[in-house]
Amino acid sequence: MAEWLTILIRSLIAFTAMFLFAKLIGKRQLSQITFFEYIVGIAIGDMAAIIPDQLQAPLYHGLLPMAVYTALPILLSFIALKSKKARDILEGKARVLIQNGKILEDNLRKERMSTDELLEHLRAKNVFQVADVEFAIMESNGSVNVMLKPEAEPVTPKRLGLKVPTESQPQVVIMDGKIMDEGLATLGFNRRWLKGELDKLGVAVENVYLAQVNAAGELYVDLYDDRIQVPEPKARELTHILLKKARADLELFALATEDEAAKRDYAAMAKRMERVLNETEPYLRH
Template sequence: MTELETVLIRGVTGILFMLFLARLMGKKHIRDMTFYEYIVGISIGSISAELTFGTEVRMSNFLLGMLIWAIIPIIISKIELKSFRFRIVTEGHPTILIKNGKILEENLKKENLTVDEMMISLRQKDFFKLSDIETAVMEKNGQISVMKKSELQPLTPKDIGKIVEREREPRIVIIDGNVMERSLSEYGYTKEWLLGEIMKQGAKSFSDVFFAQIDSMGNVYIDLYNDTIKMPQIKQKLLVAANIKQLQANLVNFSLQTENATAKEMYKGYAKQMDKLLDDMSGYLKE
C-alpha cells in the first residue's frame, strides 16, 4: 500500500470517527453550527497547523488529507439533500424539551442538558418564566425554539379583523451617494421624488447620503455622511403643515363617501377644524 493510499484510508476513517464523536457529544456542544462545520473546522485547522510544523511528512500528504476533509462533507451534504433517511442518520431529530408546559426530564438527559443550561437558552430568547411556555424544542443545530402559550401570543391585525396593506421587502436605494435606480423604479418612484424626500431630512444632494432604504409604504430611512446635520426647522414646519393638509383632505373624502348623516357632519366638522388650524399656523411657518 502506497503512502497516499494510507493517507486516504486514514482520512476517511478519521471523518467517520469524528462524526461518531460529535453525535455522541450531543447538540449542545456544537450550538449554532452543523455537525460538519464543527468537524471540518477542527480537522482542517489541525491539519493546516501540522502542515506548518510537520516537516518530516510530505506536503502532498497534508494537502490530500485536507482535500479529503473538504470533499467528503460536500458529498455527504449532497446526499442529505436527496435522502431524508440519511439526514436522520447524520443529523438526528429535533428533541422536545417542554411539552404542554411540562419539562420532559428524560429528553433533557438524552441531550445531556441540565435545567440550568436550558434556562440560559430560554432567557436568551426573553423567556424568564416556564409558565409562559407551551412547547420548547431543541433543534438539530442545538438551538432551542420556543412557542408561547396561546393566551400570551401577541394580538395581530387578523385577530381583530383589521385589513392591512401587504408589505413588500424594503429596498436599498442609495449606497455611498449612488442611487440604485432599478430598485427605485421597481417601487414606482423617481430620482426627483427621492431627492425631495432626502432633502426633507437634511441632505442637499444624493452625495450627502451614505445609505438610504425605502419600504413599500414609501417611507425613506437615510443615514448621512455628516450625522450632525439636522432637518431644517423651516422644512419641519412645512412637513407638519403638509400632513395636516393631507388629514383635512382625507376627512373631506370620508364625508363624501359615507351615507351616515351623523358621520358625514362629524367629518365635515373636523375638516373645518383642520382648515382653521392651518390658517392659524400660516403666519408662523416662515419664521
C-alpha cells in the same frame, strides 16, 4: 528559491485550498453546523496550517487529506438527504423538552441540560415564565424552539381581525453619497423626485450616508453627521389627516347649507369619503 518565498507560496496555496474546500462543503450559520462538520472544519484548518511548515514534504501530502476530509462530509450529507435513518445518525434527532406545559426531566437528562440552561434558552426566545410555554423542542443543531400557550401569544393584527397592507422590500436610493438609479427605477421614481424630497429635508446628496424608500414613497435618510436630526417621514399620516379633514368639511357643508339638493350632494360625498377612509386606513396608519 528562497525559503521565505517558498513558505509564502505554500501559505497562499494552503489558504486558497482551504477556502475552496470550505465553499464545497457549503455555507451554514455557525449555530447550524453539526458536531461532525465542526470537527471536520477544525481538521481541515489544522492541515492547511501545517502545509507551510513542512517544506520538505510535497504539497499533495497536505492537499490530499484536505480533499478527503472535504469529500466525506459532502458524501455523508448526500446520504443523509436520501435516508431518514442516516440523517438521524449523522445529524441527531430533535428532542422534546416541554410538552403540554410540562417539563420532561428525562429528556433534559438525555441532553445533559440543566434547568438553568433550559431557562436560559427560553429567555433567549423572550419567554420568562415556563407556565407560558405549551411546547419546546431542542433541534439537532442545539437550538431550542418554543411554542407559547394561546393566551400567552403576543397580539397580532390577524388575531384582532385587522387588515394590514403587504409590505414590499425598501430600496436603497443613496449609498455613501452616491445615487442608486436601480433602486429608484424599481419603485418608479427618478433622480428629480429624489432631489425634490431631499430639498424638503434641506439635505444635500453628498451628505447622505444611506437613504431608503419604501413602497409608500417614504424616504428614510441617514447622514454622515449623526448630530443632525432628520425628520421621520410622515406622508401617510398627513394624507390620513387630510382625508379626515375633507370628510369633516363635507359633513359641515351638508349641515350649513339650506339648499336641499346641495345638502344631499354633500352628504353623499361625505359617505364616499368615509368609505375611502375605511379602505385606506390600514395603509395610511400602518
